[in-house]
Amino acid sequence: MGNGKLGCLIWGPGNVLNFSIDCAGLWDTTSAPGTESPDFTYRNLIDLVYRQSWKKLQNIFDIPYSHPTPTKLPAGRLVLYGLGQTYRSRLSLQNARAALTFERGLLEAYMHAQSPVGIIVMDRIFADVKMELYAPDFSSKADADGDADCVTGKPLSALGYSPAVQISKNGVTGFVQTTGSGAFALLMAKKVLQEKIVLFFTVAQGADEETALETVRRTLSENVELDLKLLWQGHRKWWKAYWSRSEIELPSVPLERLWASATYFLASSSRRGGVPCPLQGVWTADNGLLPPWKGDYHNDLNLQFTYCHYLTANHLEEGMVLLEHLERLFPQTRKFAQRFYNVPGGCYPGVMALDGTALGGWPMYSLSPTHQIWLCQIAWRHFLYTNDLDFLREIAYPMCQQAAELIWGILCRHGDYLYLPLSASPEIHENTPAAWLTPNSNYDLALMRWLFQTMPKLEYELGLPTDSRWIRTLRNLPVLAVNREMRLMLSPDEELRESHRHFSHTIAIYPLKLLKPSEETDMRIIRQTVDGLERLGTKEWVGFSYAWMALLQAICRNGDKAEYYLTLFQDVFTGPNGFHLNGDFKQKGVSRYTYRPFTLEANFLAAEAIQHMLIQTEGMAFEVLPAVPASWKGKRLSCFDFRTDNGLQISVMRDDCNHVLVRCQAIYAGEWVFRNLNQTFSLNAGQVKTFSYCA
Known part of the structure; x- marks a missing residue:
């Protein structure tokens, strides 16, 4: 369960039922030693790569990531003892409420949609149940493993905090914990009604213990005094409005569940006024x-990828959480550009803390100057879906402009073309010297070509004069590297020759759309590239690779394969609660990775793949049901109120006789081509056009 501010995982046998609690934005942002060192600069990175001084390079740029901070923190655990040994459980995605039915009675829990508070409602028969709040164990211990792998997670004790201070006063219990960059508090209050026992809990952070406690106490008192029925009605009303924004009905239960789960995770982890969804959303591991x-x-x-499906799914508010946070980081990005790259502009580090600072890590990826262009592209897409000129002026244009300034400042001319001093393709060749590819990798090149062809469009939309640097730079960038078989390469002199999890060299296909499926040559490159990935096998793939391949297959108009890879993703790489667990943890032989670290990005990517099966656009043209599996023929399916990047809101309904009804409403005025019927039509903002035909 989650409400964008708080999250909760319910687990364990009924006699010891655990509620693992998380708080969005709960971080220790203490800088890693080394990231502020005078040696931690792009100039030094270039020099060490060219001198092949690999050990020194790793010590300066990679080792800082091994430091425990900056890091996301767990908030604590509520444990109920003695409810009963066994129970049946169900989480309703529609109203975000968990129901646990025991032999003695019912327990229901939800994170209130509009207030940062968790609510547990139990039948009065559970009055004898013991309740305890436990703080995470951050205390110093001699056995804290400083060399533990950051993938599996270092011990909390590596942080070395003083033990939490326990709180018990006026019916409120819990603790307050000082961290390396502030403090947080977790408190609980109990309310006894005629037939129910109600527990309220909340978490807050502050600059110090007093501030955190004051915020938590205020939130608790405000909610405990409210009528329980009114609290529930407000919660249910919010979720009803959320789900009304869009919906789907598919012949495939697994795929429909994938889309619904991702859409639920989005609302649970990303709320306006909060922080963007990190790797684990609001469900930080409690282990x-x-x-x-x-x-x-x-x-x-x-x-x-976490923010790739929200636009088509018509959940713009949730996506704005990321974009507004990136706007808040403008001062930090400009500071980082000056300090690390020594050029004007701005840069979001490839591996980034909540406050926008660099964590270090594999330097070819953690300190890539081009990753941020992908974030810029999300901002541009948001404008295309909304036509919001204020957003373009205040967020999207400054993001793209500062990225263009930085890239323009570090490009070097060799012969007829411009090149980056260093280039890579995530995460090819891992953290080895071979990862430094011959500039420009197709990944870097595609992002730069997109940026410099988009900058004049941004300036045109805002009525600004076009900066001639962008046009000149685009003209002087090489074209994408393609081999004899018409497959995208990794770089000008290297092809992908082995299975790999990261299809970074395909970014020109999605999301940048530099290659157009309507162009015969481009579509051949797309299909040959996707075919090449399949031929290399799935040994080195992880969960997001399967979702990514499904999306690429949808772009290739291959619905059968898109469904195949999504079904594998659902069956092999997601846990019972729907979370993406990265590895083939069931050991079904589809990947050599059998671990199970939890991250969310692949859930959202799978939802985006499903959306591409139902609607695709190119310029002002669109196509519905472009990648529907053959097994779905003669079966009902629908999607309602999906948005497009060319200004439409589209609903599609197909009955079991393959009769299709399409409803298009213009978000802004324009002229479109409906490719299914090869019809052109014009609408003003708000106008509706419908089409009816047999597929």
Whole structure:
């Protein structure tokens, strides 16, 4: 369960029922030693790569990531003892409420949709149940493993905090915990009604213990005094409005569940006024360890894929959480550009803390200057879906402009073309010298070509004069590298020759759309590239690879394969609660990775793949049901109120006789081509056009 501010996992046998609690934005942002060192600069990175001084390079740029901070933190655990040994459980995605039915009675729990508070409602018969709040164990211990793998998570004790201070006063219990960059408090209050026992809990953080406690106490008192029925009605009303924004009905139960789960995770982890969804959303692991990869913001695909499906799904408010946070980081990005790159502009580090600072890590990826262009592309897409000129002026244009300034400042001319001093393709060749590819990798090149062809469009929309630097730079960038078989390469002199989890060289296909499926040559490159990935096998794939391949197959108009890869993703790489667990943890032989670190990005990518099966656009043209599996023929399916990047809101309904009804409403005025019927039509903002035909 989650409400964007708080999250909760319910687990364990009924006699010891655990509620693992998380708080969005709960971080220790203490900088890692080394990231502020005078040696931690792009100039030094270039020099060490060219001198092949690999050990020194790793010590300066990679080792800082091994430090426990910056990191996301767990908030604590509520444990109920003696409810009963066994129970039946169900989580309703529609109203975000968990129901646990015991032999003695019923327990229901939800994170209130509009207030940062968790609510547990139990039958009065559970009056004898013991309740305890436990703080995470951050205390110093001699056995804290400083060399533990950040993938599986370092022990919490590596942080070395003083023990939490216990609180018990006026019926309120809990604790307050000082961290390396502030404090947080978790408190609980109990309310006894005629037939029910109600527990309220909440978490807040502050600059110090007093501030955190004051916020928590105020939130608790405000909610405990409210009528329980009114609380529930407000919660249910919010979720009803959320689900009314869009919906789907598919012949495939697994795929329908994938889309619904991702859409639920989005609302649970990303709320206006909060912070963007990190790797684990609001469900930080409660296992005595720091979260996998420290729960940070990975900008080489994880953060971008987390925010890839919200636009088509018509959940713009939830997506704005990311974009407004990126806007708040403008001062930090400009500071980082000056300090690390020594050029004007701005840069979001490839591996980023909540406050926008760099964590270090594999330097070819964690310190890539081009990852941020993918974030810029999300902002541009948001404008295309909304036509919001204020957003373009205040957020999207400044993001793209500062990225263009930075890239323009570091490009070097060799012969007829411009090149980056260093280039890579996430996460090819892992953290080895071979990962430094011959510039420009197709990944870097595609992002730069997109940026410099988009900058004049941004300036045109805002009525600004076109900066001639962008046009000149685009003209002087090489074209994408393609081999004899018409497959996208990794770089000008290297092809992908082995299975790999990260299809970074395909970014020109999605999401950048530099290659157009309507163009015969481009579509051949797309299909040959996707075919090449399949031929190399899935040995090195992880969960997001399967979702990514499903999306690429949908772009290739291959619905059968898109469904196949999504079904595998659902069956092999997701747990019972729907979370993506990265590895083939059931050991079904589809990947050599059998671990199970939890991250969310692949859930959202799977939802985006499903949306591509139902609607695709290119310029002002669109197509409905472009990648529907043959097995769905003669079966009902629908999607309602999906948005497009060319200004439409589209609903599609197909009955079991393959009769299709399409409803298009214009978000802004324009002229479109409906490719299914090869019809052109014009609408003003708000106008509706319907089509009816047999598929």
